[in-house]
């Protein structure tokens with residue numbers, strides 16, 4: 005059964021939201037989908053329909069786009085259960101013991117964690133994310149972010165972690181691509197039980213052999229009957245969760261002013277390496293930073309030494325309105341407390357506001373709603389073929405038409421393309437080919453961040469005009485400073501995003517973006533300056549206890565970084 009896209013706009017999602025990232029591997033198209041296939045166009049009504057079996061808008065059989073995976077009967081093992089039940093642990097144990105393998109995770113932090121773990125266990129493992137390629141001699145294993153999942157090689161074993169994210173409005177399509185496209189003898193999927201019926205349904209047509217392995221939580225998670233009460237009740241190992249950056253810093257200051265604790269912070273727009281170091285500092289039992297103030301950026305798969313999660317609010321702004329947290333979000337976040345093997349064998353969870361307790365308690369008892377649809381997104385090949393029907397149109401128009409006319413089966417929805425369309429509208433003004441335009445559209449730009457979107461427009465403009473983009477033309481190395489205010493901090497976070505975007509583009513347009521090394525070293529400086537700011541904040545609070553001497557920034561800058569200053 006085919007349906008049009010827009011009925012799926014509100015299709016099921018677990019509430020996760022992030023900008024679209026890279027989708028570098030071209031789809032391997034169904035052999036039936038060849039250039040020159042018959043497609044009829046009714047120009048006056050601008051409705052497009054297929055006359056024969058070749059129909060570029062027909063996305064009802066996405067499993068046929070991956071011939072390599074379809075040559076195998078894959079042994080698919082669905083590891084499902086609550087948070088902290090050992091799902092990822094068991095899948096990784098299997099990956100380690102296989103001769104070749106790939107781990108696909110939803111976060112750069114998780115890909116880093118897995119690459120480190122495998123390399124420590126003497127299983128050489130490459131790390132590949134949109135912005136990093138760390139290759140290890142002799143590696144037959146890879147840890148990647150899901151957008152970089154490899155669908156053109158054969159593996160003995162593959163893992164897709166947090167598979168329920170295939171219902172995510174913006175990133176779900178990358179999970180679907182990995183699910184259908186990875187060619188592995190064994191495919192391990194880890195996630196929430198709510199995903200089981202959908203995966204079974206989707207994989208009915210692939211002929212794969214699907215087994216479900218269920219897990220129980222390894223250590224107890226106790227929802228407390230009372231709220232936190234006074235901030236003087238904050239203790240070592242607590243993590244306060246809130247969703248705005250301003251609130252994060254307000255709570256950090258409030259706790260530190262009490263003079264008993266210093267706080268690490270983790271939130272989405274902090275550079276990933278800063279997030280890792282803040283989390284490491286909190287995890288380190290000897291560090292003075294013994295309380296964590298975080299957003300839902302901690303909510304997925306990470307292993308932190310948290311004893312108690314305290315929700316400062318049960319509402320978050322989702323881009324258009326304030327809404328209650330969903331059951332899966334509450335369970336994911338609460339599940340960070342009392343991780344098995346951490347310093348705190350029993351996890352606790354509570355709220356600041358007593359009125360939030362009923363929602364917290366009922367959510368922790370409820371199963372997550374069953375997922376109904378998985379995301380899809382047209383890759384460049386599909387858009388290119390479709391563009392032949394609209395030779396005079398820009399990418400924005402082509403995309404809009406494609407999205408309006410795409411036919412989907414009931415198990416799928418099309419990704420939310422608002423961000424992509426925003427970039428397309430701008431990029432269409434520039435004299436660029438369709439492929440270049442598509443690339444800029446799927447780049448990890450944050451169009452809601454002025455500096456980040458200005459960075460993208462500047463890069464695209466320089467690229468269109470000169471074919472080469474030198475970083476120094478738009479950014480002067482040596483000018484970065486430790487921020488003195490939260491406004492300056494936000495600016496530095498945005499500059500980091502621009503540099504990150506440059507690195508991302510440099511991996512895809514290597515000759516035109518030649519300054520990857522400089523961009524990477526400036527990124528490292530940004531995160532060190534941000535960390536310096538975070539540590540100084542702790543120092544400035546009059547009541548805060550004395551810290552060991554801080555690391556000086558200069559001593560932290562490696563030779564490699566300094567040579568660019």
Ligand SMILES: Nc1ncnc2c1ncn2[C@@H]1O[C@H](COP(=O)(O)OP(=O)(O)OP(=O)(O)O)[C@@H](O)[C@H]1O
Nearest residue numbers: 086087088089090091092093094305307343344345
């Ligand atoms: N059998 C085991 N022996 C030792 N450690 C284990 C075992 N099982 C799990 N762990 C450890 O327990 C912690 C939680 O396990 P894991 O990360 O696999 O949980 P999960 O079910 O994937 O949780 P989430 O849903 O939050 O991703 C990890 O630190 C993991 O290394």
Ligand SMILES: [Mg+2]
Nearest residue numbers: 091092194305
């Ligand atoms: Mg996990």
